[in-house]
Amino acid sequence: MKLSLTPDEVSFRDELRNFYRTEIPADIRDRVKYGHELTREDIVTAHKILNDHGLAVPNWPVEWGGKDWTPIQRHIWQDEMQLASVPEPLTFNAQMVGPVIAHFGSQEIKERFLPPTAALDIWWCQGFSEPDAGSDLASLRTTAVRDGDSYIVNGQKIWTTLGQYADWIFCLVRTDPSAKKQAGISFLLFDVKSPGVTIRPIKLIDGGYEVNEVFFENVRVPADQLVGEENQGWTYAKFLLGNERTGITGVGRTKVKLGVAKEYARQTKSGAGTLLEDPLFAARFAELENELLALELTQLRVVSNSSDGKPNPASSVLKLRGSELQQAATELLLDIAGPDALPVDAADIASPGWAQRSGPSYLNYRKTTIYGGSSEVQRTIIASTILGL
Numbered sequence: 001m002k003l004s005l006t007p008d009e010v011s012f013r014d015e016l017r018n019f020y021r022t023e024i025p026a027d028i029r030d031r032v033k034y035g036h037e038l039t040r041e042d043i044v045t046a047h048k049i050l051n052d053h054g055l056a057v058p059n060w061p062v063e064w065g066g067k068d069w070t071p072i073q074r075h076i077w078q079d080e081m082q083l084a085s086v087p088e089p090l091t092f093n094a095q096m097v098g099p100v101i102a103h104f105g106s107q108e109i110k111e112r113f114l115p116p117t118a119a120l121d122i123w124w125c126q127g128f129s130e131p132d133a134g135s136d137l138a139s140l141r142t143t144a145v146r147d148g149d150s151y152i153v154n155g156q157k158i159w160t161t162l163g164q165y166a167d168w169i170f171c172l173v174r175t176d177p178s179a180k181k182q183a184g185i186s187f188l189l190f191d192v193k194s195p196g197v198t199i200r201p202i203k204l205i206d207g208g209y210e211v212n213e214v215f216f217e218n219v220r221v222p223a224d225q226l227v228g229e230e231n232q233g234w235t236y237a238k239f240l241l242g243n244e245r246t247g248i249t250g251v252g253r254t255k256v257k258l259g260v261a262k263e264y265a266r267q268t269k270s271g272a273g274t275l276l277e278d279p280l281f282a283a284r285f286a287e288l289e290n291e292l293l294a295l296e297l298t299q300l301r302v303v304s305n306s307s308d309g310k311p312n313p314a315s316s317v318l319k320l321r322g323s324e325l326q327q328a329a330t331e332l333l334l335d336i337a338g339p340d341a342l343p344v345d346a347a348d349i350a351s352p353g354w355a356q357r358s359g360p361s362y363l364n365y366r367k368t369t370i371y372g373g374s375s376e377v378q379r380t381i382i383a384s385t386i387l388g389l
């Protein structure tokens with residue numbers, strides 16, 4: 001068990017800490033810290049700065065821009081990024097399609113796609129879920145039929161996050177309809193501006209536009225944009241989903257949210273003092289901080305025991321508790337705002353902007369216990385692989 005950093009690791013941490021706070025524009029970091037929506041340009045700007053300094057894709061193979069770092073160094077890289085409120089490298093590129101191409105793609109596919117993917121010259125979106133294939137992803141029905149040197153794609157995807165910004169989509173398609181579920185799925189790459197692709201927004205409960213429906217009608221995709229082998233896409237999808245769950249714990253992000261909550265509680269009147277001085281609120285806040293500290297120590301134990309990149313079943317504990325604490329932090333901010341949370345995007349009223357944002361933020365964070373494997377799924381994994389039940 002390792003719960004402290006070596007002198008070299010402290011030096012590594014301090015170097016990253018300084019870089020994040022001096023090289024990433026302060027206005028972008030402030031928007032992250034205080035829960036403002038980032039523009040496409042904000043995300044691209046931060047990602048490109050990180051990539052220019054070799055800090056966008058450290059989990060990739062070294063030959064494609066990765067770093068030969070220890071698990072602790074990777075943890076420090078991400079934790080300090082979150083603590084500095086730096087937008088993390090676009091997950092669809094850095095954590096999802098990039099590693100799949102690097103591990104399973106042909107040399108031609110790697111050379112064509114990995115450099116622009118790392119640099120965010122291509123913005124990827126994920127074409128996995130369908131209206132009747134979410135939790136049971138293997139039942140997907142979008143088809144890709146071989147026609148000479150192309151595939152003809154027909155079907156629909158849903159919940160495509162930030163698809164409105166995307167240039168390309170990495171898509172699970174059924175290439176063998178006679179095979180049983182997983183056996184007939186392939187992993188295909190194509191331009192979302194291809195004829196026959198339609199992207200339609202879905203308005204969420206928080207009032208935002210973050211996800212989309214994507215429709216494919218006789219979309220012609222060059223066959224050389226298939227990743228790996230035909231009908232082996234399920235193997236690549238499982239690999240991708242394992243990478244997606246990395247970092248969902250979000251200890252650094254939750255620390256920042258609690259710091260912001262403390263800042264607002266200090267400004268909020270309660271009785272003869274402030275909300276932060278109220279014994280009941282102070283006790284609630286201290287409990288959250290203690291639970292977050294316990295999670296942070298657990299995360300350090302898991303990271304320090306990781307080896308050879310193999311998944312640790314304890315990561316399910318991190319994902320489960322991490323997502324719950326992220327929700328608890330947004331609930332705390334909502335309670336601090338009180339009635340001032342009710343107006344949203346209202347101008348020239350007494351309700352401050354941060355309070356108006358607390359309601360939509362609370363609603364948006366309901367998703368954290370679903371994506372990357374729901375809490376129910378994580379409890380099943382914990383019961384079977386850790387507790388042996």
